Amino acid sequence: MNVKNKFASLPLAAKIAIPCLLLGLGIILGIKFFGNSSKVTYLTETVAKGTLMTSISASGTITSGDTTYITTGSTGTVRKVYVKNGDTVTKNQKLAEITLDDLGRETQTTAWNNYQEALVNVKTAKTQKETDVINILLKKDDLKNAETAKRDAHSGGWNPTTHNPYTDTELLIVDKQYEEAIAGYDAAISNSSISNANISLTQVKASAAYRSYQQVSSTVYAPASGILDNLALAPGVSIGNTQTSSITVSSGTDSTSNSVSVNSQKIGAIKNPEGQYQATVSLTEVDVTTVKSGQKVTLTLDAFPDSSFTGTVLAVNTSGSVSSGVTAYSATILLDKTTIDIYTNMAVSATIITFTKTDVLLVTSSAIQTSTDGSFIQVQKDGKITNVAIESGSSNDFQTEIVSGLSEGDVIVTSTSSTQTKSTTSKNSSGSTLFTGNSRSGGMPGAPGF
Template sequence: MSNHVKILVMSHKRVVIGISLALVAIFVIVKTTNRQVTPTYQTAMATKGALISTVTASGTIVATNNIDVTSTANGQVSKVYVKEGDNVIKGQKLFEITQDAIGQQHQSQAYASYISAKNSLNSANANYYTLQAAAFSANQKFMNDAVSRNLVTTDPTYIQENDAWLASEANFNNVQNSILSSQANLVSAAIAYQQASSTVVSPASGLIQNITVVPGMGIVTSTNSTTVASIQTEGNPVATVNLSQVDVSKVKAGQKVTLRFDSIADATFTGKIAGINKLGTVSSGVTNYLATIEFDSSSPAILPNMSVTAAIITNVKDNVIKVSSSAVQTQNGQSVVRELRNGQLTYVDVKLGENSDTETEIISGVNEGDVIVTSVTTDTGSSSTNSTSPFGGLRGGFGGGGFVRVGGR
């Protein structure tokens, strides 16, 4: 009998405990379900103004109007006449080099080539006058004999005198080409001789930079010249950037460009498209088209081979209604934006126009000054979520507010 009572008591306790746990679970579920979901809207007004469409491309600086100062001399630098940043003129002495035996040999050979080229030009000039006189004499003989006697073109005398004149004229024309060739050879020999000279002079007028020699420093060259400095001349840098297949059709010569460098903080430069190579190059299955950009201004901070990012302005539309591109969404193939009207979230059908990197033109559906929702943050008391999707939990309504969908205005 006592055992039977104990069993009944234990059974009763289990029932009580079970009911208590069930009540606690129901309480937790009710509290969780009734927790208020509070939305926070990030908004921005629809504005009216210019919409600037751009194409972004990256590339490098290919020219900064620098001319290298080079030398083929061998020996030791004895004097440096200039310092970094000096203004120099073409032909000004920059450095003096004491030549070693190899340097003296190079200089002598270069001088011999220069003298030979000079003599060749003198000979070509002398031959010019000789052949000019011969051509004139042959022409006069032909005119005063065969032509004046009205000989037929098949007459042996006519044929002989005419051919002699034509041959003399051909020789005279050929010697003119020989003079041009001799002049080019003389210029080349003069440059080579100057390169091998003990005195290094400036090849152009401008600002001397990148001096790499000091007194006492040895210079050793073999067949190639050594760059010892550079001259920055007047002019602006040039960059090339790669355009994708999608963007190349949007870019045209003359379009304005803004340019930025990672290595030059807080500086923006402007320029224009000089030309586009539409033949394209293929690398790893990707086709790119090279566009050349001329800068509007220069800066000492812009150096050759620097990386640059270009924003090419492809279109500008004035007086358009525009919103942040993050506010534009798609529902069932229809473009929509979310507006706040009297505190209530409203979906509005819109017709889109052009777009830039950050903004989108609204052709219809939104007016200037309308409050547009760009994103929504939902706070449930214990955590928050941020959503820019039209399906991000908005359809059940927030705090009883719900939403309304309207057509474009």
């Protein structure tokens, strides 16, 4: 008996129930397998004009500050102090007097003698310069006379000594005397230049000798102008030969100069309220090519985690240094004035702004998509998503300039996400940053619309 005959023999109630069951099962399976739809959520942003900046990061240390330390190599007992902490002092102002012990007096005498010797050398150099100036004038006259004699001899004139026309031998002598006159004048000019250099050198050495004398003299002087801070001197305080740093008291003018090595110690500091800090940071081979003097910098210091600082690139050392096969270049940054006390050798992190472009249309870089036809961005308008071809310009790690294709105020899609929802309960929602819609495929709608 076939299926058709079996169904025909069934009671009427069974004949009605079986089709209903099959229809219900079909509806359930249809809902299960075909009733779900994919809901796509769009994250959007509004296109706006702004400033595009690119930057590089670097690290280093504070290399100079607004503090000049007061040091002395004198030994003895403090006799009198003329200032107190917080006072404003000027460079070379007298700060204190010290009654020197035997070692202190011996060191001061040596330093003073060296300074006097340096002054003598300056005077000698200036005297030599005066002699060279006179010699230049004499050699200039000799050259003028030799030039006249040569011109007369070669123009058919007679020899003033023999009262006869010049012979060939006499012409050769005149020519040689002219050449010697030129050489003499050139030598005088050269000697004068050497004298100028000697004067400068002896003056520098004299200044160094005087600073050495000040370091060990019975009078303590201010090394700079500013506000006195942490001065550790008081009448009766003993200053010994404590090892802090070593200095050599010597004019260094020649090999016979007297010299003695003494220990120098810090006894205070002078802060310059107008001073500025400098930082030195290390750059890679790639970054150094983009860093230029005058670029703006933002900085952070580990010592002040809640503060940020600004500055400017002062100079870039393009010579570089190699360590373990890696080349690094240094940049000096001048920090803007700050009231925070920063100390040398503090660690610093810097962000150097290498490129700035103002008043340009900017979008989040992730909004840009590409196809075989070029770049495009999805634009939301009137509840619909369309693909718009664009031309991009400069960019950084986060934003891209839009040269053409979009206008200020356009709402664009920056990213999408999709979720499976029941068709009987799905609904659309829209807002300032989110837009949702349904799609059977669950993907992005269509190909670029251009």
